[in-house]
Amino acid sequence: MEQTPNMKDYWKEYRGFSLHVPEKFSFPLDVFDKWAKDKNSLALFWTDGKCEKEFTFNELKTLSSKAAGAFRKIGIKKGDKVIVIVPNIPEWWEVMLALMRLNAIPIPATTLLTSKDIAYRLSAVDITAIIATDEDASKVEDAVRGMSSIPLLIIIGKRPGWIDYLEERNLAYAFEGERAFSDEPALIYFTSGTTGPPKMVLHSHASYPFAHVLTGRYWLDLRPGDIHWNLSDTGWAKAAWSSLFGPWHMGAAVFSFYKKGKFEPLSTIEILNKYPITTFCGPPTAYRMIVKELSESKLTFHSMRHFVAAGEPLNKEIIEIWKDRTGQYIYDGYGQTETVNVLASFRCIPVKPGSMGLPVPGFVVDVIDEDGNPLPPNAEGDIAIKIKPERPIGLFKEYLGNLEATEKTMRGQWYMTGDRAYKDEEGYFWFVGRADDVILTSGYRIGPFEIESVLLKHPAIKESAVVASPDEVRGEVVKAFIVLTKNYSPSDALIKELQEFVKVNTAPYKYPRKIEFVDDLPKTISGKIKRKELKLKEFGKK
Missing domain, CATH: 3.30.300.30 (ANL, C-terminal domain)
Incomplete structure (x- = not known):
């Protein structure tokens, strides 16, 4: 059911917002493990359509702590960079938590990468280890062939010359982890631009693991007892948003459906009805495809209460059709690999189909001109996030090894998103297009x-x-x-x-x-x- 929107609630929260960043922070210790105190609290519901597996926070705490102990035993330590090429199988969540317990730096990568893509990543930054499954091992071997110093090769499966992840984890002593300074490096994502090779987006413990509490609390609107399904590939930053940090900050469970092949609209509808999923995040493409498969009749989801979309603009027509067919809106969200959620349609505000919504508490976002001046309503300009006098916590540290690209994102007191929009008289943002050619x-x-x-x-x-x-x-x-x-x-x-x-x-x-x-x-x-x-x-x- 849709709640009655009240703009006063939004502005009260936005203007009164404050969030203390601790000097030291560990997502596993300070967030995840706290939910593990309730030994029955569900953290992950995984299925491939045939097999179903449920993991409580307490169970994943144990598994990831043993994995951290195994990684430490084989030589991975704080600050080491580890490429993780693992699809949405339960081990992905184990591995990500385990690396964070060590304060190693995960570099999540999509399984769609070619050996050349992997080789580029190996040449761009010093890599200590690569974690992959049987399916992608040959691509990794092609990428490392001829290297003078080959990273540790860790496999979820069995393969000659590789370290057996499950065997090492099962034999290891648990290591629950330790805290790092909040401004220290935590994750790296590779992101493409209009020119040159992909850039390395470096996030600190504060800017992603900590700050995604904003994503989970406001846009995803999650709470303990929710089961959240996000369609994103584990290699994309959106998985960090909605399959890792956002839900678990709020004590919600993550739902994951593992299936190879193309997205299937009708099977998605079936899954939403078969399982007790309460919130759903998908790219606009998924919603477009689902709408095309729907008949004119109404569609009722048994447990769903909240739909969100991100990744690209969601057109007004799809939102209106979805509302007509399901009785619920799709709440659009905006952000980048470089940020957490910064603009969104929230459940507490009136939905304007096609709009990007309003700024997330903690961010000052505006539409500015070439001189960095905020523009009046209905004037097109650049979407920018204010970084002076105080930098918001949910913004990346830098493009690693690329000072020039980092500096290009700054315009006076603003961080430039590279996208263009205009605001209406009520402050809602309306997407126009990208300033670059991505x-x-x-x-x-x-x-x-x-x-x-x-x-x-x-x-x-x-x-x-x-x-x-x-x-x-x-x-x-x-x-x-x-x-x-x-x-x-x-x-x-x-x-x-x-x-x-x-x-x-x-x-x-x-x-x-x-x-x-x-x-x-x-x-x-x-x-x-x-x-x-x-x-x-x-x-x-x-």
Whole structure:
């Protein structure tokens, strides 16, 4: 049931908000283990559709403490960086908690990475260990082949030359962990930009493990007894938001459905009705696909009380159809890999379908001009977060090893998100577009430069420009405008060949779903490709 919105409640909370950051902090010790005092409190409900497993906070405390003891025994220590390429199986949560107990630095990575993607990460930063499953082990082995110093290879499964995770965990003495200073490094996520290779987003213990209490409390609206299902891949930062820190800050259980293959709308509806899930987070693409599968009849979910969406803009029409069919709104949320949730539609405020909502307590967010001045209502500008005189806790420390990129995010007293919007007279934010060329498709962020670089390796490609193109289901898809070399001619067969080529040479989800062959590309006087011009053409604008 929808609660009666009251803007006074929001402004009272927003204006009176304060959150003390302790000098030292440990998410396992200070948050997770406190819920473990109730030995029956559910932390994780996992299923693959055939097998079901339930873990209490107390059980996961024991398992992750033994895993921490095992990691410490084999040489992983505070500050060590560990790539975690593990899908949403129970061991992912064990491993993440265990590494945090040691104050090692997890680098979650999607299982969609290729061996080249893994090799890039190994070259970008000093890696102590890689944790993977049988399914991804061969890619890791390809990536480390020829390295003078190979990281520890830890497998969830069995493989020659690898350390057996389960065997080591089962034999280890438990280590519950120790606290670190709140401003010390805690996690790293790789995120793509419009130019160059992916950047390393470094978060402190305060900026992610601690600050995601804001995400869990306000936008996800979680509480003890809730069971929260988030569709995000474990390699994306959204998993930290909604599959790890947000729910467990609030004492809610995480629900996980493990299934290989594409998203299936009808099975998602069945799962929402079969299990006692109370809150659900999915990308707009998932909601679009579900809406297309629904009939005109009403749809009732037995235990659901709250739906949220994030990852890309959610169009007004989908929210209105969902409300009509289910009786409940989808509450949109906005943030980045670099932040926790910073804008959202909350249950205590009137929903304006299509709006990004209002600022999360603890953040001063505004729409500013090029000089850093806040703009009046209905004027388009850059979405910015105020960082002076006080930096909000839910903001990343830096792009590791990239001072120039870090400094580019600053404009006077503001952190620049890189997105554009306007505010209405009531302070609601309305998304306009990205200031850069990053493509958001099905919740994934894809940098065009990376795809163009891959395409250039193919002998048929003279040059290319990659932009976003509108798609009814995914919101946006990758489109490549291609100029061919003289020995090649446009054909459907060549399109398929180029798509497969991209899939092989980078993460498969990045391939261009649309390809258009052109004689030349629009360029500036200095020779730079005008991607914005191509993108505007795709979206029917001049």
